[in-house]
Every structure is written in C-alpha cells, then in structure tokens.
Amino acid sequence: MARVVVDVMLKPEILDPQGQAVLGALARLGHSDITSVRQGKRFELELDAAPDAATLEEVASTLLANTVIEDYSIRVEES
Amino acid sequence: MARVVVDVMLKPEILDPQGQAVLGALARLGHSDITSVRQGKRFELELDAAPDAATLEEVASTLLANTVIEDYSIRVEES
Numbered sequence: 001m002a003r004v005v006v007d008v009m010l011k012p013e014i015l016d017p018q019g020q021a022v023l024g025a026l027a028r029l030g031h032s033d034i035t036s037v038r039q040g041k042r043f044e045l046e047l048d049a050a051p052d053a054a055t056l057e058e059v060a061s062t063l064l065a066n067t068v069i070e071d072y073s074i075r076v077e078e079s
Numbered sequence: 080m081a082r083v084v085v086d087v088m089l090k091p092e093i094l095d096p097q098g099q100a101v102l103g104a105l106a107r108l109g110h111s112d113i114t115s116v117r118q119g120k121r122f123e124l125e126l127d128a129a130p131d132a133a134t135l136e137e138v139a140s141t142l143l144a145n146t147v148i149e150d151y152s153i154r155v156e157e158s
Contacts, residue, residue: 001114007121022122025142031134035080036125042086043101046115055110063104 002047003077004056008065009040040070051076081126082156083135087144088119119149130155 010016018039026034043064056074065072089095097118105113122143135153144151 009121009123019122022142026138029142031138033126033128034124034138035127036123038123040121040123042088042119042121043098044088044115044117044119045113047112048114049112059105059110059113063101063108 002049002051004045004047004051005075005077006043006045006056006060006064006072007040007075008043008060008070008072009038011069011071014069081128081130083124083126083130084154084156085122085124085135085139085143085151086119086154087122087139087149087151088117090148090150093148 016038019037022039023034023037026032026037041064045059053074056076060072060074061067095117098116101118102113102116105111105116120143124138132153135155139151139153140146
C-alpha cells in the first residue's frame with residue numbers, strides 16, 4: 001500500500017482571494033510580520049498497488065488540478 | 080524572510096464528501112487501484128521575520144484550522 005500526497009496551488013500570477021482574506025484577517029489580529037498567504041488544496045491518496053508515476057501525473061493533471069490556473073506537485077510518502 | 084507551510088486536513092473520523100467525490104470520479108475513470116482520497120487545505124505563508132513557533136501555532140489553530148474537526152501540521156520550509 002502506498003500513500004501519495006498531491007499539492008495543488010494557484011499559479012503565482014493568478015489572484016488568490018481566499019489567501020488575501022486570510023492575510024487581511026491576520027493583519028487585523030496583529031500578525032503584521034506575515035506578508036503573504038496563498039491557499040491551495042492538498043490531496044492524500046491511498047493506493048493498493050505501487051504508485052506508477054505516469055498514472056499519478058495523469059490523475060493530478062486531469063482530475064485534481066486545473067492546469068490552466070493551477071500548479072501541482074506529487075510526493076510519494078510511503079510505498 | 081521565511082516560508083511556512085500549514086497543512087490542514089479533516090480528522091480521520093470526519094466524513095470527507097469532497098474526497099469521496101474525487102474517489103468516485105477516479106473509479107469511473109478506471110483508477111480502481113486508488114482506495115482512498117482525502118482532500119484538505121494547504122496554506123503557504125511568507126514572513127518578514129524569523130518564524131516563531133508559538134505564533135505559528137496560534138495562527139494555525141485559531142485562524143487556519145477548525146480544531147474541532149481538523150488537524151494541522153506546520154512546516155518551516157526556508158528561513
């Protein structure tokens with residue numbers, strides 16, 4: 001059994017209103033040393049079989065991330 | 080400048096309808112070797128100052144995660 005983590009973040013040039021809202025709340029709470037917040041998604045997949053890099057790429061790029069506006073990274077945590 | 084990543088995931092005992100929907104779609108697309116999907120949030124913070132563990136704990140537990148239903152982990156990526 002393998003555990004795979006896929007992180008999906010908006011591309012740097014895409015506005016992130018969720019992150020902006022968090023940053024605004026942090027500033028109001030006095031955490032002005034935090035200068036930037038970006039919010040993304042984290043997927044934890046569990047696989048029966050050994051993870052196959054090509055399959056994981058396909059899953060991440062077609063289903064988990066919208067590659068027009070998002071970047072993703074795939075990490076096999078245990079296999 | 081420091082970069083901190085906070086991962087927020089639903090606690091294992093909490094149902095995750097988003098993850099279930101992704102798992103269902105994967106099964107329909109033929110990826111039946113994937114047995115579980117959990118979806119969570121990833122926050123990337125940038126700080127001017129050196130990150131202070133107590134402050135990061137406070138930010139993560141009060142603002143980024145709902146600790147009644149979510150677990151979080153804090154990782155300082157560069158400082």
